[in-house]
Amino acid sequence: MSHPEQAARFTADRERAAWHDRALWSVRARRDAAARSVPEWEALREQAAAIKARTLADLASHLEAFERHAVARGAVVHWAADAAAHNRIVLEILRSRGAARVVKSKSMLTEECGLNHHLERNGVEVVDTDLGERIVQLRGEPPSHIVLPAIHLRKEEIGDLFHAHLGTPPGMSDPALLTAAARRHLREKFLAADACITGVNFAVAESGGLVICTNEGNADLGMALPRLHIACMGIEKIVPRAADLAVFTRLLARSATGQPITAYTSHVHGPRPGGELHVVIVDGGRSQMLERGEHAAALACIRCGACLNTCPVYRRSGGHSYEAVIPGPIGSILAPAADPGRHRSLPYACTMCGSCNDVCPVKIDLRGQLLRLRAELVTAGHLPGRRRASRIASLLLRSPTLYALTGRLARRVGRLLPGLADRIARPWTESRALPDLPEKSFRQQLSASEEGRSSGGPR
Amino acid sequence: MTDRDAILARLRRRTETPVESPLAPPAPTSFTDPVAAFATTLAAVGGHCEVVERAGLADRVDALTAACGAERRRIELPGWKEGTEHTAADLDLVVTDGILAVAENAAVWVVPATDSLRAALFLTQHLALVVRGESVVQTMHEAYAAIDVAAAGFGVFISGPSKTADIEQSLVIGAHGPRSLTVYLQG
Numbered sequence: 175m176s177h178p179e180q181a182a183r184f185t186a187d188r189e190r191a192a193w194h195d196r197a198l199w200s201v202r203a204r205r206d207a208a209a210r211s212v213p214e215w216e217a218l219r220e221q222a223a224a225i226k227a228r229t230l231a232d233l234a235s236h237l238e239a240f241e242r243h244a245v246a247r248g249a250v251v252h253w254a255a256d257a258a259a260h261n262r263i264v265l266e267i268l269r270s271r272g273a274a275r276v277v278k279s280k281s282m283l284t285e286e287c288g289l290n291h292h293l294e295r296n297g298v299e300v301v302d303t304d305l306g307e308r309i310v311q312l313r314g315e316p317p318s319h320i321v322l323p324a325i326h327l328r329k330e331e332i333g334d335l336f337h338a339h340l341g342t343p344p345g346m347s348d349p350a351l352l353t354a355a356a357r358r359h360l361r362e363k364f365l366a367a368d369a370c371i372t373g374v375n376f377a378v379a380e381s382g383g384l385v386i387c388t389n390e391g392n393a394d395l396g397m398a399l400p401r402l403h404i405a406c407m408g409i410e411k412i413v414p415r416a417a418d419l420a421v422f423t424r425l426l427a428r429s430a431t432g433q434p435i436t437a438y439t440s441h442v443h444g445p446r447p448g449g450e451l452h453v454v455i456v457d458g459g460r461s462q463m464l465e466r467g468e469h470a471a472a473l474a475c476i477r478c479g480a481c482l483n484t485c486p487v488y489r490r491s492g493g494h495s496y497e498a499v500i501p502g503p504i505g506s507i508l509a510p511a512a513d514p515g516r517h518r519s520l521p522y523a524c525t526m527c528g529s530c531n532d533v534c535p536v537k538i539d540l541r542g543q544l545l546r547l548r549a550e551l552v553t554a555g556h557l558p559g560r561r562r563a564s565r566i567a568s569l570l571l572r573s574p575t576l577y578a579l580t581g582r583l584a585r586r587v588g589r590l591l592p593g594l595a596d597r598i599a600r601p602w603t604e605s606r607a608l609p610d611l612p613e614k615s616f617r618q619q620l621s622a623s624e625e626g627r628s629s630g631g632p633r
Numbered sequence: 634m635t636d637r638d639a640i641l642a643r644l645r646r647r648t649e650t651p652v653e654s655p656l657a658p659p660a661p662t663s664f665t666d667p668v669a670a671f672a673t674t675l676a677a678v679g680g681h682c683e684v685v686e687r688a689g690l691a692d693r694v695d696a697l698t699a700a701c702g703a704e705r706r707r708i709e710l711p712g713w714k715e716g717t718e719h720t721a722a723d724l725d726l727v728v729t730d731g732i733l734a735v736a737e738n739a740a741v742w743v744v745p746a747t748d749s750l751r752a753a754l755f756l757t758q759h760l761a762l763v764v765r766g767e768s769v770v771q772t773m774h775e776a777y778a779a780i781d782v783a784a785a786g787f788g789v790f791i792s793g794p795s796k797t798a799d800i801e802q803s804l805v806i807g808a809h810g811p812r813s814l815t816v817y818l819q820g
Contacts, residue, residue, distance in 0.1 A: 197801070197802055200802065201802070212662060212737075213662060214660050214661060214662060217660070233644045234641045237640075237641065237644070247786070253635065253636045253637035253640055304799070305799040305800070305808060306797075306799035309799065309800075322798070322802075324799050325802070328801060329800050329801045329803070349801060349803035349805050350805045352800055353797060353799075354807075356808075357809060360809060361809070364809075365722060378782075381782065381783035382783075383782060389795070389796050389797060389798075389808065390809045390810065391795040391808065391809045392808070392809045392810075394755045394789065394810065395755045395810065397787075398748075398751050398752040398755055409640065409644070416777055416782045417777050417778065419773070419782075420772070420774040420776070423773050423790070424738075424772065424773050433678065434674060434678070434737060434739065435738040435773075435790065435792045436792070437678070437794065437795055437796055437810070438789055438795075438810065439740070439789065439790040439792075440787070440789045441782045441787070441788045441789065442786070442787055443782075443783050444786050446748055446786065446787070447786075448748075455640075457636070457640045457643075461644050462643065464643075464644065464647050465644075467647070470647075
């Protein structure tokens, strides 16, 4: 289904859509307050953009350096060309160590690869430990936001969910009590786990280290208890130096939720004593994106979610309307860049307002990329209707005669058969009325007044 | 060709001349009173800061222990070790030292000396960190310049207690990790 079709379902519940809109906007507002509190905010953004550009310009060297140092610290580094390879590698590691119970902290990459389904199909229990992710996991649905996975749910719905799955009292919907119930439930899972899987926020090339940021401490509990740690990362997560982390740790949480930093920013170098650390580096189309070049800048994304929070379309349609692993402005670039046919409606889920550009901590020109994608999709033939409409419009605009004729016809139909005109102009007229159409065009009125003047009126 | 070779080959085809980027922004934030800024920010993120004299620390820790209703506590400070026999999962309070503190975001850099303490940091119900007052730096730039993140296998910036806002954006303190964080800045 296209984005508009999915979004229509979401907006049908007007009260809920308005609530969702307000909730996301309040996160944007908190980001603004945090940004204002840092006088050098814009300079930081410039610097982050420069570091990412520098890294992406020579990603191969940085990845090799990362691998060298990580291996020297005792990690095992694996490379996966695509999702299937990634899933195969992770399952193999777990199987060979007899690990059947896994705790997982947030990783959009593992969502992208469909890791949970793959592991569950193969007899491994995977528990998502981030509270929002656990909620959507229990509901059997994908996250609707990359930082706030359950933002589309009301507390009563979560209360019902926990009553069904965790045995909380019926009707309990207080967030603090629900969180306490989840704390008890997930603590048992941490203590019983055989392995933990985490994502990677930043991978440091010069030292082979991994940086993992959470507010809940769930990644740290996972890493500190079971002895087997598998960290999954996309190739673009590399930063060259530890010093670069200062820039990103100052920007990430402020952009995401308005906090000065996440509660926990963990730095891991090598496995724990008596433990194992496996790093799975995933390409999944990223190197092809870099090679093609037009959308390479989108790989600078640090997955903060700020563009989602500000986007008027995301706020009013919700993450599930995008049918992509990552929704919102950045997702509307990444998904069609990878699979244009399937995601051809996403670059049009956009008002071109450019608000996303304003909030992106690494200054990706999201708006420019979305516009370029539209042209690419039409040129490549994915949107034949639009191409036809463009060609017709081009024909009309190049011929004054045709233009005038079409205008005359449109005005006549619009005045005599308003119902028909309305239907032709759908879906624009679903929530708007067509203006009253004049009898004469501007040209007709102008030539009539010139005739009037030349036949003896005042000069 | 292995996946590794294929990926690197594709990436090398597009290698461009790398551009140098500066380490710190032109005018980094500078608080006139970093200790006060740290304390204010820590309170804003749900933590609690106290400035204590070296001699008074034991009393403050005892008071905290009572306030938390802690039955099992573990102390790992230079010159004061206690409670290391407790199972990490049973701990009510852990007190250990941090290496430095960051004024702009109330983060404390902690490098647990043992694997067991690492687990205790996150399993305990309540956490307290002791940092020397002169080890408060302004921003993350100074912090990363002062520490070597790669020196130990694990180090963590801790800013406030564990928290989540995943349920209708309502902030709840104490998600999976400690439900409270107290930082003692030692004079």
